[in-house]
Amino acid sequence: MFVSYKWLEDYVDLEGIKPAELAEKITRSGIEVEAVEYKGEGIKGVVVGHVIEREQHPNADKLNKCLVDIGEDAPVQIICGAPNVEKGQYVAVATVGAVLPGNFKIKKAKLRGEESHGMICSLQELGVESKLVPKEYAEGIFVFPNDVKPGDDALQALQLDDAVLELGLTPNRADALNMLGVAYEVAAILGRDIKLPDTAHDTSSEKAADYISVKIEDQEANPLYAAKIIKNVKIGPAPLWMQTRLMNAGIRPINNVVDITNFVLLEYGQPLHAFDYDRFGSKQVVVRKASDSEIIQTLDEQERTLSSKHLVITNGTKAHAVAGVMGGFESEVRDETTTILLEAAYFNGQTVRQASRDLGLRSESSTRFEKGLDPQRTKPAAERAAQLISMYAGGEVLSGTVEENHLEASMNVIHVSTERVNKVLGMSISKEDMIQIFNKLGFTVGESNDVLVVTVPSRRMDITIEEDLIEEVARLYGYDNIPSTLPATAGTVGGLTPYQVKRRKVRRFLEGAGLSQAITYSLTNQHKSTAFALHPAYETRLSLPMSEERSVLRQSLLPNLLDSVAYNLARQADSFGFYETGSVFLAEAEGAKPVEKEHVAGALTGLWHKNLWQGEKKAVDFYVAKGIAEGLFEKLGVSDQITYVQAEREGLHPGRTADVHLNGQVIGFVAALHPVVEKELDLKETYVFEFDLTDVMTSETKDMKYTAIPRFPAVTRDIALVVDQHISSGQLERVIYEAGGQLLTDLSVFDVYEGEHMEEGKKSVAFSLQYLNPEQTLTEEEVTAVHTKVLKALENTYQAVLRG
Known part of the structure; x- marks a missing residue:
């Protein structure tokens, strides 16, 4: 909404208030002034x-x-x-x-x-x-x-010495889409009186009812239609002051009659339309729904095809306007027009919006009908237009207004106590100050048992409940006057919770490992919602989704993360890694409210290391992804509770997938994508992981203990074990650690062999074991005793024998 400072002075005394200062006051009261344009600046x-x-x-x-x-x-x-x-x-x-x-x-x-x-x-x-x-x-x-x-x-x-304030109105403040609405607001802010236009004008002895009748067939879509007849009109340019005001408001001047209807639109917020009475074609106005495929030629000389959802103004047979959107070309006001049929009506906003959207026509008129009009201004706006046409177009206004009125316009009456207002605002505003604020806004205030009874005028359709009145008190009293208090006592020290600290550790570690954070939608489609889910759960579907692609809450972070990988690969990025921390939603029963759990997921593709000057390249593989996971668990202090178990999961490579167990419970996986999935998503070889971060970060951890650097040497023994092929190195490691006791301080796999010279169904796994006593040098007898115990345990548990 563009507001002319000079025009606003017609309604409110702005003496001593400069445009920039006024803009600041309006903004502080709740309506943002996006800009102040000084029209003739620099000239x-x-x-x-x-x-x-x-x-x-x-x-x-x-x-x-x-x-x-x-x-x-x-x-x-x-x-x-x-x-x-x-x-x-x-x-x-x-x-x-x-x-x-x-x-x-x-x-x-x-x-x-x-x-x-x-x-x-x-x-x-x-x-x-x-x-x-x-x-x-x-x-x-x-x-x-x-x-x-x-x-x-x-x-x-030319009124180029004016300043124009551009108001950024929220949808609820349709009352400020006109000069009088803004004047009410400014008068309340400044504590000054408002001067309303005088609409008095002379009328002839002839009656409008002798020239026109009104019939409404759809009273819900059009509860009020009023018509006035103005004769002997002389079409010409509008007065200069009116033309310049329209131009400053962003509207092009046309002629005196059209400019007057636009002027009243901006002044009252009530759209009007002027028909050439002689071209209208009958003495009756019939407001009805259009027939399917009915044709009308609008003012822009385009033929529009209507449907039964659209409301039209007709002469009983032929449509002459799309109600609230645009008039018809056939009955437009032209240079030779002498008699005007002036329309002032209240149309249902939803009906106007439907026609505006279907026809691709959006106008100042349709915008105001869509957002809502003050029903009490419809007929006064018609009188104001008739007055101006008689003054500036020489029109002779016939007596009376022909109308059909089914509009039930009532004012909202809201009760609010001063105690309630002060409790919500945290202030101590007196009852007298509250009454004064409501009076400034043009509200009527009464009292009943220490409760204020406020009658809200129909122009303020946004005021419907007690909280709306409280907001009005706050913004007119001044948000700057609301006392500031700390949200906690002076002795309370703020800080992150242990969970938040761990979440930051996760993000910093993964970024330090070379991954970039991604944030994807929690909503996805039905197919992707359950893909890669750690545990089976019921889907959670939205009742009113914006699209099928965003209709179901996700149960895994990976599907959307892989979309990000595919997007970047398609744009010539060939080596990168993404991670995301976010919520998944798991419902335990059909239609049940889902449980929200935080997960972390990652996806890597391309080269992990690339040192071209040394001729060194290392592609991402399973062990890179697993190494990042191990480092993360080490950072969170749960590495001693984690085990990896070979697994098969849908969508993941059957030979490169490991479930991650925390104290025996599955909390995630590390894997390569299945080649079929990579082909479907147009991906290169990609490795992924996903863990239940909630379980990991709420798991109990041992306090960190530091040990002194050993002063005594360690003893290393290598063993190569022949075991069945289905036995994993992790299973063997657990037995070795348990049997080795406190003297076994380190263990690693350095070779796995299968094939020639190996019995069918068997494999060789080679370990390096390190024994150390921090208190003294180990003797050969001590090492041999422990090592023999380890070998015996392996033999008893997995029938493992030393490779000859």
């Missing part, structure tokens, strides 16, 4: 000039030599190329030394041998947008009406 030296003489330039066919009175001692000669310049016109003249938009300075010049002392200006040259310039002046200079005199300030005459 100077532009005056009204009177063209005394005009003749053809002697040396140029397209130039004119003009003698112009600019209010000085003698007229000046100006060379002008505008095709519409004529003797007797009053024009805007940039004098020598003037500055125009873009810091364009006017100097004395000589054009084709003739001196030029200034420039006769078009509106575009004075900073007015081309789309707002009246059509008759679109290709030439602007011509003033005859009520100006040479030497007057042209910017003032």
Whole structure:
């Protein structure tokens, strides 16, 4: 909404309040002023000039030599190329030394041998947008009406000395989509009175009812329709002050009648429409739903195909307007129009929005119907328009208004106690101050048993409940006046919870490992919602999804994370890793509320190390992904509770998948994607992991203990064991650690062999064992005893024998 400061002064006394200061006050009260535009900023030296003489330039066919009175001692000669310049016109003249938009300075010049002392200006040259310039002046200079005199300030005459405030209105503040609504708001903010327009006008002895009747077939879509008849209208330009106000508000002037309907639209917020009565084609207005495939030619001369969902204004047979959206071309007001049928109606916003969307037509009128109108202003707006048409178009207003009215307009009555207001706001505002605030807003206030009974005018449709009134008190009292308090006592020290500390450790570790954080949608489609889920669960579907692609809550982070991998690969990124920490949603029964758990997942592809100057390249593989997981568990202090078990999961490579167990419970997996899945998603070889972060970070951990660097040497023994192929090295490790006791301080696998020289169904696994006693040097007998115990345990548990 564009608000002219000078126009606003017609309704509220703004003395002592500059535009920027007013903008600040409006913003602080709850309506954001996005910008303040000073229309003539940077322009100077532009005056009204009177063209005394005009003749053809002697040396140029397209130039004119003009003698112009600019209010000085003698007229000046100006060379002008505008095709519409004529003797007797009053024009805007940039004098020598003037500055125009873009810091364009006017100097004395000589054009084709003739001196030029200034420039006769078009509106575009004075900073007015081309789309707002009246059509008759679109290709030439602007011509003033005859009520100006040479030497007057042209910017003032064109209201380019105005400031325009751009309001960023939220959908609930439709009351401020008009000048009177903004005036009520500003008057309340400043504590000043509001001056409403006088709509009184003379009427003829003839009755409008003798010329027109009104019939509404769909009373729900159109509860009120009022019509006025105005005769002997003379179509011409609107007065200059009205044209300039419309241009400052972003509307192009057309003619006096159309401009008046647009002016009242901006003033009252009530859309109006003027039909040429003689072209309307009958003495009745019938408001009905359109027939399917009914055709209407709208004002933009386009034929529109209607449906039975659209409301139209007809003459009983033919549609002449799409209600609330746009009028018809056939009955538009033209230069020869003499009698006006003026429409003022209240249309259902949903019906107007349906037609506007279906037809691809959005207008100032449809916007206001969609957001909601004040039903009490419909008929006053018609009277205001009739008054202005009689004043500026010579119209003769017939007595009476023809209407059909089924509108039940009532005001909201809301009860609120001062105690409730102060409790919500944390303030101590007196009852008298609250009553004063409501009175400033134009609300009526009564009292009943220490409770304020507030009657809200119909223009404030956003005020419906007690909390709305509390908000009004807060914003008019001043948000800056609400006392600030700390959310905790002075002795309370803020900090992260242990869980939050661990979450930060997870993110920092993974980023330190070279992965980039990704954030993906929690909503996905039905197919992806259960893919890669750690545990089976029921799906959680939205009741009203925006699309099928975002209709189900995810049970795993990986599907959307893999979409990110595919997106980046498609854009020539070949080596990278992503991780995400986020929630998954697991329902334990059909239709049950899901349990929200936090997971961490990662996906890696391409090269992990690339040192080209050394000729070294290392691609991502299973052990890179597993190494990141191990480092993460080490960072969280749960590595001693973690085991890896070979597994098979849908969508993952059957030979490169390991379930991760925490104290015997599955909490995640590390794996390579199945080649079929990689092909479906157009991925290269990709490795992934996903863990239940909630379980990991809430698991009990032992306190960290530091040990001294050993002063005594360790003893290393290597063994190669022959075991059945199905036995994993992890199973053997657990037996070795248990049998080795405290002397066994380190253990690692350094070789696995299967094939030639090995019995069928068997494999060789080689371990390096390190024994150490921190208190003394180990003897050969001590090491042999422990080592023999280890070998015996392996033999008894898995029939493992030393390889010969």
